[in-house]
Amino acid sequence: MSIITIVGAGMMGTALCWPLADNGHTVRLGGTPLDEEIVASLHATRIHPKLQRRIPEGVTVYRAAQLPEALAGAEVVVSGVSSFGVDWFARTVGEYLRPGVPVIAVTKGLEDQPDGTLITLPEATRRRLPPAMREQVSLNAIGGPCIAHELAARRQTAVVFCGTDEAVLARLRQTFTTPYYHIWLSTDVTGVEVCAAMKNAYALGVGLAVGMMEQAGADGLARMYNPQAALFAQGCLEMRRLLEITGGGMENDTWLPGPGDLYVTVFGGRTVRLGKLLGQGLSFAEARQQMAGETLESVEIATRVARALPKLAARGLAKLEDFPLLLHIDRILNHGERVNLPWEAFFNRP
Ligand SMILES: NC(=O)C1=CN([C@@H]2O[C@H](COP(=O)(O)OP(=O)(O)OC[C@H]3O[C@@H](n4cnc5c(N)ncnc54)[C@H](OP(=O)(O)O)[C@@H]3O)[C@@H](O)[C@H]2O)C=CC1
Numbered sequence: 001m002s003i004i005t006i007v008g009a010g011m012m013g014t015a016l017c018w019p020l021a022d023n024g025h026t027v028r029l030g031g032t033p034l035d036e037e038i039v040a041s042l043h044a045t046r047i048h049p050k051l052q053r054r055i056p057e058g059v060t061v062y063r064a065a066q067l068p069e070a071l072a073g074a075e076v077v078v079s080g081v082s083s084f085g086v087d088w089f090a091r092t093v094g095e096y097l098r099p100g101v102p103v104i105a106v107t108k109g110l111e112d113q114p115d116g117t118l119i120t121l122p123e124a125t126r127r128r129l130p131p132a133m134r135e136q137v138s139l140n141a142i143g144g145p146c147i148a149h150e151l152a153a154r155r156q157t158a159v160v161f162c163g164t165d166e167a168v169l170a171r172l173r174q175t176f177t178t179p180y181y182h183i184w185l186s187t188d189v190t191g192v193e194v195c196a197a198m199k200n201a202y203a204l205g206v207g208l209a210v211g212m213m214e215q216a217g218a219d220g221l222a223r224m225y226n227p228q229a230a231l232f233a234q235g236c237l238e239m240r241r242l243l244e245i246t247g248g249g250m251e252n253d254t255w256l257p258g259p260g261d262l263y264v265t266v267f268g269g270r271t272v273r274l275g276k277l278l279g280q281g282l283s284f285a286e287a288r289q290q291m292a293g294e295t296l297e298s299v300e301i302a303t304r305v306a307r308a309l310p311k312l313a314a315r316g317l318a319k320l321e322d323f324p325l326l327l328h329i330d331r332i333l334n335h336g337e338r339v340n341l342p343w344e345a346f347f348n349r350p
């Protein structure tokens with residue numbers, strides 16, 4: 001049994017307490033400076049306010065100020081922060097990481113560089129670690145369809161753990177696997193991470209059609225699954241095109257974090273709620289206001305990749321016409337456009 005420290009007491013970081021506690025590990029859950037209310041609630045009642053569930057017996061909860069204590073002697077460190085917290089994690093938690101202690105992150109996103117190059121979050125984290133740790137710490141990530149509430153309910157869940165060191169991945173799988181948490185391994189970090197990130201952008205895209213259906217009325221005649229299905233397929237196609245650009249594999253390892261996670265994300269959660277509000281006719285500013293305070297990875301990833309694409313196109317590495325759905329989403333989010341899906345631009349590749 002090992003000592004595992006989870007940094008970030010948001011929904012997904014906390015949900016990992018279940019498989020880890022079920023496996024008999026010593027689990028420490030540490031809040032970020034932004035998690036003070038969650039930590040206070042956990043200390044008072046052991047109920048996580050966002051998951052609305054009592055955390056497993058034996059999990060010890062730490063405030064951000066106690067992170068050095070929470071990380072002392074940890075044998076695995078889990079990053080539960082969102083993409084907005086990657087910088088904080090690398091710079092603050094990085095001080096306490098040790099060679100031989102792997103890190104595994106639930107965070108979904110990519111980072112665009114000034115020249116448009118897209119890098120994975122494990123790589124973005126590595127670049128921000130204290131120099132002495134950059135090549136010493138194994139940085140791994142989780143992709144795949146895993147809604148935090150469902151993992152906390154111990155529903156059958158299959159995910160991909162990705163990283164560059166097969167021995168470390170095997171050790172992580174042994175640490176986390178339970179009869180309900182099934183782990184595939186992949187060394188295709190780019191492939192897994194591009195899909196894990198992009199499915200949030202495309203779930204927002206499918207959500208547009210769900211919102212349009214709701215706006216048309218909930219009766220049987222107003223059912224509109226054709227548009228949703230077409231957007232789902234276009235999302236998968238654009239993900240595949242981004243894999244071609246980024247050099248991620250296009251084989252088995254990306255089905256679960258790509259189409260698999262897109263499927264589950266369309267059925268609930270924050271991303272599809274945002275897409276639905278936009279599909280119902282709200283502007284992004286109005287929809288954002290309705291969802292104030294919620295983590296919206298979809299907005300961040302769509303914005304970052306749409307910002308990168310013209311730069312990649314100028315370098316001859318991408319074609320803008322290959323990403324009509326993503327670029328439409330970006331115009332809605334960042335340029336005040338209302339939903340007006342460019343159907344004729346889909347599925348085309350001259
Ligand atoms: N929810 C889910 O079912 C799943 C989520 N994920 C991914 O996991 C990641 C976390 O999501 P989730 O747990 O749902 O989100 P939450 O909003 O519940 O948690 C986000 C975590 O990141 C921290 N954080 C946010 N911004 C910063 C910052 N600037 N500096 C330091 N810490 C910060 C949080 O603090 P605070 O809570 O105060 O914002 C919190 O600990 C995301 O990348 C998401 O896509 C992956 C699989 C499933």
Ligand SMILES: O=C(CO)COP(=O)(O)O
Pocket residue numbers: 108144145146147200261265268269270271272295296297
């Ligand atoms: O990343 C997620 C599921 O994979 C979280 O989904 P939402 O952000 O849409 O809630």
